[in-house]
Amino acid sequence: MFKKILIANRGEIAVRIMRACREMEIATVAVYSDVDRAALHVSKADEAYLIGPAPAAESYLRMDKILKVAKRSGAEAIHPGYGFLSENAKFARACADAGVKFIGPTPESMEMMGSKTRARQEMEKAGVPLVPGASRGLQSPEEGEQVAERIGYPVMLKAAAGGGGKGMRLVHTKEDLGSALEAAQSEAERSFGDSEVYIEKAIVNPRHIEMQVLADEHGNAVWLGERECSIQRRHQKVLEESPSPIVDPDMRRRMGEVAVRVAQAAHYTNAGTVEFLVDQQKNFYFLEMNTRLQVEHPVTELITGLDLVHLQIRIASGEKLPFTQEDVKIRGHAIECRIYAEDPDNNYFPSPGKITLLLPPAGPGIRHDSGAYEGWTVPIDYDPLLAKLIGYGTDRQQAIMRLQRALYEYFVAGIKTNISLFQRILHDPDFQAGRLDTGYLDRLLTKGNHVGSPQTQGLAIAAIAAGLFSVLDPASAPSRNGSVAGTAAASSNWKQRGRSEALR
Numbered sequence: 280m281f282k283k284i285l286i287a288n289r290g291e292i293a294v295r296i297m298r299a300c301r302e303m304e305i306a307t308v309a310v311y312s313d314v315d316r317a318a319l320h321v322s323k324a325d326e327a328y329l330i331g332p333a334p335a336a337e338s339y340l341r342m343d344k345i346l347k348v349a350k351r352s353g354a355e356a357i358h359p360g361y362g363f364l365s366e367n368a369k370f371a372r373a374c375a376d377a378g379v380k381f382i383g384p385t386p387e388s389m390e391m392m393g394s395k396t397r398a399r400q401e402m403e404k405a406g407v408p409l410v411p412g413a414s415r416g417l418q419s420p421e422e423g424e425q426v427a428e429r430i431g432y433p434v435m436l437k438a439a440a441g442g443g444g445k446g447m448r449l450v451h452t453k454e455d456l457g458s459a460l461e462a463a464q465s466e467a468e469r470s471f472g473d474s475e476v477y478i479e480k481a482i483v484n485p486r487h488i489e490m491q492v493l494a495d496e497h498g499n500a501v502w503l504g505e506r507e508c509s510i511q512r513r514h515q516k517v518l519e520e521s522p523s524p525i526v527d528p529d530m531r532r533r534m535g536e537v538a539v540r541v542a543q544a545a546h547y548t549n550a551g552t553v554e555f556l557v558d559q560q561k562n563f564y565f566l567e568m569n570t571r572l573q574v575e576h577p578v579t580e581l582i583t584g585l586d587l588v589h590l591q592i593r594i595a596s597g598e599k600l601p602f603t604q605e606d607v608k609i610r611g612h613a614i615e616c617r618i619y620a621e622d623p624d625n626n627y628f629p630s631p632g633k634i635t636l637l638l639p640p641a642g643p644g645i646r647h648d649s650g651a652y653e654g655w656t657v658p659i660d661y662d663p664l665l666a667k668l669i670g671y672g673t674d675r676q677q678a679i680m681r682l683q684r685a686l687y688e689y690f691v692a693g694i695k696t697n698i699s700l701f702q703r704i705l706h707d708p709d710f711q712a713g714r715l716d717t718g719y720l721d722r723l724l725t726k727g728n729h730v731g732s733p734q735t736q737g738l739a740i741a742a743i744a745a746g747l748f749s750v751l752d753p754a755s756a757p758s759r760n761g762s763v764a765g766t767a768a769a770s771s772n773w774k775q776r777g778r779s780e781a782l783r
């Protein structure tokens with residue numbers, strides 16, 4: 280087993296990985312940019328190394344600098360987290376060349392899944408259900424028109440080197456196809472340096488449901504349940520849950536078996552996620568495979584009781600999976616809210632700045648994976664994800680109730696956050712009924728900008744008043760630092776009364 284692991288990431292995921300390492304008594308090495316000097320992941324690590332200025336291209340994406348720190352610190356493995364270098368085959372190769380274990384799949388698996396046409400071709404061979412279309416790039420508008428006649432409009436043009444919604448175009452008629460194809464090809468060239476564009480039948484109002492898979496380096500692979508990820512805004516997930524409201528045990532098993540087939544076809548090792556589009560008739564189609572640990576992995580951890588980062592590290596150290604598919608049991612329901620430093624009243628633009636007050640929630644069924652703390656200044660240079668708030672319950676209703684309660688408790692001052700958005704979603708009848716698809720959030724946000732029910736408004740105002748009171752009149756608030764006795768005595772009359780009555 281490794282004695283020391285370098286975490287080549289920042290924010291909440293770096294903190295989360297360090298927690299797993301500490302539980303496994305593995306020393307941790309952090310890397311940070313100069314704007315992250317005071318970031319939480321730096322203080323949580325056993326060692327920390329400055330690797331450059333704020334821009335990711337000069338710090339968190341600098342493979343050479345990260346590998347130099349690995350060498351200098353004696354780290355035997357690197358965990359890339361998500362984003363940054365997590366799906367960079369060149370980095371995975373550079374780690375291998377440097378004799379440092381990359382905690383993730385092989386470069387070959389990454390490269391297969393990085394090209395969406397190559398992935399389709401390999402999945403076709405493996406008998407994986409694909410969206411009707413063509414698995415090679417279109418050579419001419421005429422070829423596109425022929426395929427579109429066969430599969431029917433509307434069709435979706437997609438960049439082979441794209442993913443996550445980048446380089447996609449929806450085409451409704453034959454007349455629009457030629458110009459759309461040219462535009463898609465030039466955009467793909469500009470964005471990815473690869474102009475290859477392929478065509479699929481457009482699935483209208485699909486759900487995005489993904490299946491977590493885990494494979495060791497000895498040929499064993501299992502599925503760990505699905506995640507409903509349809510609540511997205513501009514291809515950025517906002518809220519995810521597991522299990523999906525529409526997946527029954529039989530569908531789960533069928534999706535899981537397909538996902539394992541995908542992993543085996545890719546000679547996949549470590550943690551990965553197979554993305555599916557699901558149509559209104561609950562047919563599911565392979566979309567793409569994410570070759571990294573995902574942001575939303577906690578909902579799978581909560582319903583399976585597994586620690587995915589522990590398992591990633593154990594797999595990377597050469598261990599076999601410590602369980603079989605039959606051992607995987609799904610219990611309860613988990614819902615994750617991605618807490619972003621964004622301003623809901625200003626088109627969700629990033630809202631960096633100093634967090635002057637932070638009262639995070641806790642209590643039954645609440646998990647809070649955060650990279651933020653009171654007094655920290657949220658930088659403008661990176662993705663504005665502050666934390667993930669996950670509610671767990673024995674069923675979906677209890678998970679919703681617990682999250683609603685936790686969101687009332689969640690108080691952040693100094694920056695704007697999207698916390699209010701989650702109250703709207705969790706109280707929305709369509710959400711509560713599980714009536715979701717990838718267009719859900721756009722519809723909710725155009726329903727009008729009310730700030731929730733009178734109850735949520737009243738509670739929100741009460742929370743703000745309490746927060747401000749504790750800032751404006753510290754003497755009356757429970758002490759957070761400095762002398763406890765005086766303020767505690769003054770603020771906990773019930774204790775005094777209890778004591779005096781006890782003395783009578």
Ligand code: MV4
Binds near residue numbers: 410443479481485
């Ligand atoms: C599609 C689709 C409909 N039909 N492909 C968007 C990101 C990338 N993962 C693929 N995506 C889509 N591909 C066909 N043939 C609709 C989407 C899509 C989407 C998919 C998942 C989650 C959110 C989405 C939002 C808009 C469009």
